[in-house]
Amino acid sequence: MPSSSATAETIWAPSCGGWKMDLAKRNLVITGFMATGKTTVGRGVAARLGRPFVDMDALIAERAGCSIPEIFRRYGEVTFRQLERALCEELAPREGLVIATGGGALVDEANRNMLARQGILICLDCEIPTLLRRLRNVADRPMLWGENPEQRLRALWAKRQAAYAAIPHHVDTTSLSVQEVVERIVSRYGTPPTVWQVKTPTGSYPVHLAAAGLDALGALVYEAGIRTMAIVVSDKNVGPLYSARAVESLQRWGLAAQAITLPAGEEHKTLATVASLYDRFAEMGLDRSGVVVALGGGVITDMVGFAAATYMRGVALVQVPTTLLGMVDASVGGKVAVDHPRGKNLIGAFVQPLLVLLDPLLLDTLPEIEYRAGLAEVIKHGIIGDPDLFAALESSDPPDLGWVLRRQLQVKIDVVEEDPYEKGRRVVLNLGHTFAHAFEVLSDYRLHHGLAVSIGLAAAAHLAELRGLCSSETRQRILTVLERHRLPTRYDAHPPEAVYAAMALDKKRQGSRLRFILPRAIGEVVIDGDIPQSLVLEALERTCA
Numbered sequence: 037m038p039s040s041s042a043t044a045e046t047i048w049a050p051s052c053g054g055w056k057m058d059l060a061k062r063n064l065v066i067t068g069f070m071a072t073g074k075t076t077v078g079r080g081v082a083a084r085l086g087r088p089f090v091d092m093d094a095l096i097a098e099r100a101g102c103s104i105p106e107i108f109r110r111y112g113e114v115t116f117r118q119l120e121r122a123l124c125e126e127l128a129p130r131e132g133l134v135i136a137t138g139g140g141a142l143v144d145e146a147n148r149n150m151l152a153r154q155g156i157l158i159c160l161d162c163e164i165p166t167l168l169r170r171l172r173n174v175a176d177r178p179m180l181w182g183e184n185p186e187q188r189l190r191a192l193w194a195k196r197q198a199a200y201a202a203i204p205h206h207v208d209t210t211s212l213s214v215q216e217v218v219e220r221i222v223s224r225y226g227t228p229p230t231v232w233q234v235k236t237p238t239g240s241y242p243v244h245l246a247a248a249g250l251d252a253l254g255a256l257v258y259e260a261g262i263r264t265m266a267i268v269v270s271d272k273n274v275g276p277l278y279s280a281r282a283v284e285s286l287q288r289w290g291l292a293a294q295a296i297t298l299p300a301g302e303e304h305k306t307l308a309t310v311a312s313l314y315d316r317f318a319e320m321g322l323d324r325s326g327v328v329v330a331l332g333g334g335v336i337t338d339m340v341g342f343a344a345a346t347y348m349r350g351v352a353l354v355q356v357p358t359t360l361l362g363m364v365d366a367s368v369g370g371k372v373a374v375d376h377p378r379g380k381n382l383i384g385a386f387v388q389p390l391l392v393l394l395d396p397l398l399l400d401t402l403p404e405i406e407y408r409a410g411l412a413e414v415i416k417h418g419i420i421g422d423p424d425l426f427a428a429l430e431s432s433d434p435p436d437l438g439w440v441l442r443r444q445l446q447v448k449i450d451v452v453e454e455d456p457y458e459k460g461r462r463v464v465l466n467l468g469h470t471f472a473h474a475f476e477v478l479s480d481y482r483l484h485h486g487l488a489v490s491i492g493l494a495a496a497a498h499l500a501e502l503r504g505l506c507s508s509e510t511r512q513r514i515l516t517v518l519e520r521h522r523l524p525t526r527y528d529a530h531p532p533e534a535v536y537a538a539m540a541l542d543k544k545r546q547g548s549r550l551r552f553i554l555p556r557a558i559g560e561v562v563i564d565g566d567i568p569q570s571l572v573l574e575a576l577e578r579t580c581a
Contacts, residue, residue: 061131062248064225065151068160068200069193070139071170073209073217077160078136080218085134085226092123093138104138117144124150143199156225156248156397159203160217163210164193205400224396227438232445235453236370236388243368243449245441249395253282253356254289257327260390262352265326266293267317269340271300274332274358277401282331282356294320298336302481305339305375307383313343317351327352327390333359333406334366334485338381341372345387352390358398360410361486364417364444367392369452369465375481380473386457394445396437409486411521416467416493417444419514421451423559430517464561467553468492471576474538478530490518491579494525499575500554503567510557525579532576536569 064087066078075091082089096119097103107116120141127135128150135155142148142157151157162170168186205225209217229246244256257266266286270279275297286293296316298309322328328351330340337355344353355367373384399407411429418426425443428435448465455462472492476483497514500506515525530538539550550572551565 063127063130063133063135063151063155064221065135065137065142065155065157066160066221067137067142067157067203068139068209069162069167069196070189071167072139072160072162073214074136074139074160076214077209077217077221078134080214081221081226082134084218084222087132087134090127090133090135092120092127092136092141096120096123096138120144121147127151128153128155130154140196142203143196145199145202148199148202156205157203158205158207158221158225159200161200161206161208161210164190166210167193205397223436223438227396227436230442232449234368234449236456238388241388241391243392243394243445245394245396245438245445247395247397249393250278250281250356250398251285253329253354253393254285254287254291254293256391256393257286257291257329257354258289260352262291262327262390263325264292265320265322266291266329267320267322267326268293268295268329268331269298269313269336269343270295270331271298271304271333271336273300274336278331278358278398282329286329300335302335302375302476302485305335305481307374307376309339310343310346310374313340314347317343317347322347322351324348324351327354329354329356330367331356331358332362333357334362337362337366338371338373338384341387341389342374342384345372345385350387353387355389355392357392357394359402359406360399361406361413362410363394363396363399363441364410364448365413367394368445368448369462370456371458378477380476380481394441396441399437405484406486408522409484409490412486412490412493412518412523414440414444415514415517415521415523416465416489417447419493419555419558420464420467420561421447421559426513426517426558430513430520463551463563464553467555467561468494468496470539470550470552471495471535471579474535475527475529477538478534487524490523491525491527494518495575495579496552496554498578499552499567499572500556502571502575503554503564505554505556505562505564507557510555513558514555526581527579528581532573532580535576536572 064081066074068074078091079089093104100107120138124141124147127133131154142151148157167189207217207220225247227247229244232243233240234243268279268282275295279295279297283293283295298304328340328344330337330353337357341353341355344351357363357367370386370388371384372387373381376382415426415429418429422443451462451465468489469492472488475488475491476485494515497511501508501511518525549565551563552567553561554564555561
């Protein structure tokens with residue numbers, strides 16, 4: 037993979053006014069129902085990360101001089117919960133720990149809030165039949181004492197579900213080994229934060245990749261020089277999940293922060309929606325000393341970015357993507373736009389953000405189809421410039437998400453630094469998009485962008501083979517990796533002639549000629565602007581279902 041001047045740093049500790057926050061020092065707090073593996077997993081995670089491990093139940097028993105069952109027998113559950121609360125208060129301000137709680141410790145909202153201040157809360161889940169198999173001996177489980185332990189377990193499990201649902205991050209242990217659970221937690225929550233400085237013609241901007249980074253949003257914005265107002269714009273899907281956290285983080289740093297929630301969906305990515313944002317910005321008193329935070333998927337980062345770029349001739353913009361597609365495509369590179377009935381992203385601008393914040397933990401609430409759609413763009417980056425990334429995605433052993441994000445971001449940053457305004461090489465990032473945008477236009481934007489890109493990549497692979505640019509083996513590798521990740525490689529909604537006609541307003545055309553980005557090999561693509569219509573139609577025929 038080519039090197040870039042924007043090399044990743046693993047030091048991420050913004051400081052101002054004596055404040056310092058290193059998210060790598062946040063505690064990992066592992067909780068969940070009995071027999072989900074909290075202690076064993078917690079000990080394994082601590083060993084992998086080289087962190088101190090605290091088993092809350094074991095520490096309570098050690099200090100009391102007797103076992104947990106004996107505490108229940110002698111003093112009752114109320115006393116045990118008081119000891120639990122006191123230990124939560126003691127551990128809450130500490131840093132860099134892996135903490136395994138008792139099954140009921142974080143059912144208490146006050147305990148949850150205490151440990152969440154300096155910790156990432158992770159709930160281990162498990163299906164009841166598996167729990168019953170693991171709980172052969174209930175003698176050391178005071179909450180199951182009495183007649184019919186199975187009935188008591190089911191009742192207790194049901195009673196605690198609402199509290200467990202309030203914990204933001206979950207790992208289902210039902211069908212995983214202890215080691216698999218450990219590796220999943222380490223890869224998702226234990227990866228050190230990373231920052232790139234992306235060079236632009238007018239300076240640079242940072243891209244932060246940090247688990248739980250949303251909680252540091254206010255500090256990052258403050259350190260970037262914004263001291264007055266922040267408006268967080270999201271949609272009805274993401275807003276209820278994350279807007280309040282973003283606003284709270286900004287308010288902690290003295291900014292007058294407010295939230296706007298828009299309708300969700302590509303069909304709302306229009307000038308009319310942007311006009312409504314102008315009205316709201318004016319009503320809220322936004323001026324050039326403030327900042328707009330785009331919190332959402334690619335539609336939000338594109339559209340809100342365009343609104344920020346054009347309101348008062350430009351106000352500061354912070355991109356906080358919440359989808360994999362947004363993280364790998366829309367938020368980095370400075371392109372913002374809205375759609376037009378005649379074409380996707382026809383009305384737009386280039387604007388460099390104040391900063392970009394990528395928090396992979398925001399992907400925990402992502403629907404599966406959104407995750408798969410984002411993988412299409414990741415695969416695209418592998419085809420463009422990283423054979424190792426592509427090979428990892430071909431593997432039956434899924435690569436670590438943090439590693440995937442860092443690899444594909446490096447590919448994109450290398451390209452946008454070389455060509456920030458899409459005058460030359462940057463057009464290669466549109467691999468598959470000439471086809472994809474036509475599919476989207478013909479579907480009235482009901483087809484998900486990521487799924488359209490997947491079909492577009494397949495069509496580009498067919499066209500490259502027909503053009504004599506790539507081998508049948510390369511074409512098949514592309515189709516196979518898309519299918520491995522359950523992404524579409526065929527379409528059946530419109531005839532090839534209609535798709536070709538819909539390409540007429542593609543932004544990559546030169547005059548009346550369409551330009552296609554086509555793979556020559558994995559890791560190498562070319563720009564071809566001299567392809568006969570007959571070959572394009574044949575490639576589309578091969579892509580038809």
